[in-house]
Amino acid sequence: MMKPSLLRSLRSAASHLSRRGYATEPVPERKVAVLGAAGGIGQPLSLLMKLNPLVSSLSLYDIAGTPGVAADVSHINTRSEVVGYQGEEELGKALEGADVVIIPAGVPRKPGMTRDDLFNINAGIVKSLCTAIAKYCPHALVNMISNPVNSTVPIAAEVFKKAGTYDEKRLFGVTTLDVVRAKTFYAGKANVPVAGVNVPVVGGHAGITILPLFSQATPKANLDDDIIKALTKRTQDGGTEVVEAKAGKGSATLSMAYAGALFADACLKGLNGVPDVVECSFVQSTVTELPFFASKVIELPPLHTFQILRLSILWPV
Numbered sequence: 001m002m003k004p005s006l007l008r009s010l011r012s013a014a015s016h017l018s019r020r021g022y023a024t025e026p027v028p029e030r031k032v033a034v035l036g037a038a039g040g041i042g043q044p045l046s047l048l049m050k051l052n053p054l055v056s057s058l059s060l061y062d063i064a065g066t067p068g069v070a071a072d073v074s075h076i077n078t079r080s081e082v083v084g085y086q087g088e089e090e091l092g093k094a095l096e097g098a099d100v101v102i103i104p105a106g107v108p109r110k111p112g113m114t115r116d117d118l119f120n121i122n123a124g125i126v127k128s129l130c131t132a133i134a135k136y137c138p139h140a141l142v143n144m145i146s147n148p149v150n151s152t153v154p155i156a157a158e159v160f161k162k163a164g165t166y167d168e169k170r171l172f173g174v175t176t177l178d179v180v181r182a183k184t185f186y187a188g189k190a191n192v193p194v195a196g197v198n199v200p201v202v203g204g205h206a207g208i209t210i211l212p213l214f215s216q217a218t219p220k221a222n223l224d225d226d227i228i229k230a231l232t233k234r235t236q237d238g239g240t241e242v243v244e245a246k247a248g249k250g251s252a253t254l255s256m257a258y259a260g261a262l263f264a265d266a267c268l269k270g271l272n273g274v275p276d277v278v279e280c281s282f283v284q285s286t287v288t289e290l291p292f293f294a295s296k297v298i299e300l301p302p303l304h305t306f307q308i309l310r311l312s313i314l315w316p317v
């Protein structure tokens with residue numbers, strides 16, 4: 001018979017691990033597909049997803065270059081099996097059974113361009129990828145990275161509606177990089193350790209539609225109005241800062257891969273029933289009169305069967 005004190009310690013350790021997102025039960029099988037996996041974001045994002053112990057199957061798709069990326073990443077000695085898929089004829093296999101689909105496919109900005117200038121090319125790419133998602137993995141959580149996010153998310157919604165598979169609680173525009181930037185810049189000015197900083201960012205993902213809520217930042221810091229204004233502007237212009245620094249060689253890739261991996265990890269935790277997973281994301285919304293708006297979304301407490309977990313809902317709070 002186990003001593004009550006030992007039992008209490010084990011229970012407390014198990015509940016601590018579970019609160020931190022580490023399962024004390026077997027970790028479910030999860031397939032993650034990255035579409036655009038050979039690109040500037042796709043490669044480091046594939047690496048980070050290979051490091052994520054919640055992933056059991058990692059599917060890397062692009063129109064070219066994925067065999068090499070997949071062979072490279074597959075040698076890393078972590079849990080997931082990696083398969084590379086190349087070309088449209090392999091897209092169905094890449095998507096089949098996916099729980100989370102991350103989309104960094106499409107062209108990036110060059111100096112002087114706005115994200116809207118990418119619309120013509122990226123809208124077509126997103127449309128064809130979402131048509132395939134509706135066919136091969138209609139229940140997957142979709143993490144849209146391709147710009148302009150303010151438009152590619154509504155496009156994805158329309159494609160899914162047309163296919164009869166739309167579930168607004170499964171479609172997310174990835175705005176995590178705005179949050180990552182806001183945290184970094186705020187910590188610098190507030191002179192606090194960045195690891196403990198939280199800043200919600202709402203609105204959209206382009207210029208002045210990016211609204212960091214420094215009034216709700218934690219830990220609180222008494223920053224002057226002109227500093228808050230400068231922090232807001234730097235967060236709104238963060239993408240342009242990188243585009244200009246890269247001088248024609250693309251936009252943010254490494255910080256975006258980090259942000260994309262954080263958001264995908266939150267989705268996996270939500271699917272696995274980890275409570276209180278909250279992230280900002282550009283979603284269909286009733287928070288304002290706008291049909292889509294970035295705000296905090298939370299995974300509501302799940303029930304305890306795999307099937308119901310898959311149906312669990314995310315909702316703006």
Ligand SMILES: NC(=O)C1=CN([C@@H]2O[C@H](COP(=O)(O)OP(=O)(O)OC[C@H]3O[C@@H](n4cnc5c(N)ncnc54)[C@H](O)[C@@H]3O)[C@@H](O)[C@H]2O)C=CC1
Nearest residue numbers: 036038039040041063104105106107108145146147177256
């Ligand atoms: N949401 C956000 O915060 C951010 C979004 N982005 C956006 O992410 C997108 C990708 O950026 P990068 O990786 O730097 O571009 P990149 O040009 O380096 O890579 C894009 C990849 O997409 C692939 N691709 C093109 N058409 C495809 C298709 N039909 N199916 C599958 N793959 C396809 C290309 O072959 C390429 O490998 C851009 O639209 C960029 O603006 C970039 C940074 C932040």
Ligand SMILES: O=C([O-])CC(=O)C(=O)O
Nearest residue numbers: 109177238239240251252
């Ligand atoms: O600025 C861009 O074109 C890429 C992007 O969305 C970002 O870095 O936030």
